[in-house]
Amino acid sequence: MRGRTKGALILFSTLLIGVLIGTLLSGWFVRDRLRPIPHPRHFVRSTERLIGPQDEEQRQAVRDVLRRHAAALRELNAEHREALKEQLDATRAELAPLLSEEQLRRLDRRQRRFGELMGPWPEGKRHRKKKSHGNE
Numbered sequence: 001m002r003g004r005t006k007g008a009l010i011l012f013s014t015l016l017i018g019v020l021i022g023t024l025l026s027g028w029f030v031r032d033r034l035r036p037i038p039h040p041r042h043f044v045r046s047t048e049r050l051i052g053p054q055d056e057e058q059r060q061a062v063r064d065v066l067r068r069h070a071a072a073l074r075e076l077n078a079e080h081r082e083a084l085k086e087q088l089d090a091t092r093a094e095l096a097p098l099l100s101e102e103q104l105r106r107l108d109r110r111q112r113r114f115g116e117l118m119g120p121w122p123e124g125k126r127h128r129k130k131k132s133h134g135n136e
Helices: 002-033 040-051 056-098 101-118
Strands: none
């Protein structure tokens, strides 16, 4: 009996460790995928880099198209963010009287984390990760 109990305990411990490692790795990958959305001013550079123009002529043509559309995309993005924030605030206001203190705290924590991802982009040199190379 003692041998069976020991074997079951080892098996259960191994399973528990596997579940914990899986949960931690899953959280790490999800958090990595939910990085803040890049600032729209990097749209031209990042899209150009993604496309990988074949020569300088194509690079300039692609850059011209991207620059023409960049301002409209920035404006649309700002409007979307504001509309999303308004909708989340309205949802919270309607849910608040229905929820307990703890439920409201959890909802607020999630909205705060979401706001950090979707909030306004920081401006200024101290927030830049890479030095600009003149490609917008």
